[in-house]
Amino acid sequence: MIYTFFLVVLLLAVSIILLGVKTFFTKDGQFPNTHVGGNLALNSKGIFCAKFQDKQERNKKTLFERSMLNENNNEQTNSSL
Structure with a gap:
């Protein structure tokens, strides 16, 4: 034993x-490093870890937000002329 x-x-x-x-x-x-973010082959195909993809999605601006930003920039440039 x-x-x-x-x-x-x-x-x-x-x-x-x-x-x-x-x-x-x-x-x-x-x-x-066996994490998805550390795999170069997956990164080259555009596959990232879920946290990174979630962060990207949260930082994306909608079409409305982009148009409002563009309008504000146009107003500022017109007022400076």
């Missing part, structure tokens, strides 16, 4: 070390 326990602990330790070789034994070891 105790032999099996130590064997399991040894196997777990070896597997954790082997899975983390790059993380544990390199100078700038970091876990890989």
Whole structure:
């Protein structure tokens, strides 16, 4: 029973070390970025993380807001002439 326990602990330790070789034994070891925002292939296709897409949608102006902004700019330029 105790032999099996130590064997399991040894196997777990070896597997954790082997899975983390790059993380544990390199100078700038970091876990890989598996987030959607860190994937260059997805970013090149225009796919971003949900938080970023939500932020973009919240910052978009409607057609009405853009037309009002344009009218305000036109009024300012006309008054300065």
